[in-house]
Amino acid sequence: MSRETLWGEFCKVMGATPRNRILEFFLAMRDLDYSIGDLALETQLPRATAYNIMEELIKEEYLVSSRKVSGSQLYKLNRNKREVRMLIAIFDMILDKIAKEYAPKEPIRQKKEIIQAA
Secondary structure, three states: OOHHHHOOHHHHHHOOOHHHHHHHHHHHOOOOOEOHHHHHHHHOOOHHHHHHHHHHHHHOOOEEEEEEEOOEEEEEEOOOOHHHHHHHHHHHHHHHHHHHHHOOOOOHHHHHHHHHHO
16 A cells, blocks of 8 residues: 555645644544544554644644543544634535546536437
């Protein structure tokens, strides 16, 4: 597996730092909450790195604790923070760009008519 496959378009645009990889993960899964251990597994970052970056993001209020499950603290994006809302907007613009690249070049109705004619 190449290292490039470990992150998405957000990191390609903003830089593939561990901090951005964690932010990208939370932006992609914005309505869900995760423990730091699960985050480290999902982002394929060393646990120590994930803990250090998470500590910074929590201190800067980009992430907030959401609930505690089986002794593990879960965290999610702090949508009340202006900078987080801006990151969500940037992430959504990147997704829109990707969606336009993969959109069909001709309307689907015409393709259906071509298939029926064959």
